[in-house]
Amino acid sequence: MNSVGDLGRRLAERRRQLGLTAEEVATRAGMSPTYIRVLESSPSPVVSAAALWRLADALDTSVDDISGSGKAAPPGRGDPSDRPDLGHLTIEECNALVAPGGVGRFVFGDDRGPAALPVNFRVLDGDIVFRTKPEATFVANALQAEVSFEVDHLDEALSEGWSVLLTGDAHVIVDPAERERARALGVAPWAGGEREAYVRLVPRKVTGRRIRRSGDG
Secondary structure (H helix, E strand, O other): OOOOOHHHHHHHHHHHHHOOOHHHHHHHHOOOHHHHHHHHHOOOOOOOHHHHHHHHHHOOOOHHHHHOOOOOOOOOOOOOOOOEEEEEOOHHHHHHHHOOOEEEEEEEEEOOEEEEEEEEEEEEOOEEEEEEOOOOHHHHOHHHOOEEEEEEEEEOOOOEEEEEEEEEEEEEOOOHHHHHHHHHOOOOOOOOOOOOEEEEEEEEEEEEEEEEEOOOO
């Protein structure tokens, strides 16, 4: 069986996000519902530029988003701002940026040297909480030393962004009450699967930087 192509997957995913049926998308785009279903299920659909624009408009998104243009490439390939303004963030600003949770990088040392592991996280009383496998290598040894957690955001279009680094001690949550509070956060494993160990990082030092175009508020 052929797997669904990237375009078809993105179309179907965006349609579900909006709560639309294939018929509703077809009506918005002025296309046949059958054609929409074919696009979503085809491993290599051939779509004209005009059709992509109509589909993007029907799904309230951009052509780049539904086509996956540049999604597999690392960020930062665009030209830097000709008026960069690099500034330091206060602890309060750092905490406010991290508070919503999202995806960050757990930075620790193992037998290969420094390592960074992307994880979904949430914040509990100012601490970072994420899930992993109980048998994960760093659970046994990396948590014995100081560790860090990095969160960032890049805006390619504006050549702007920010980065926050939290450094401190981490432990696997074993206390039943603390574990229940962590579970209530609803943090899902970034890599999926059964990852029932909750790790809590207590920051001792919080630093951050933001880059903007000079003159912007």
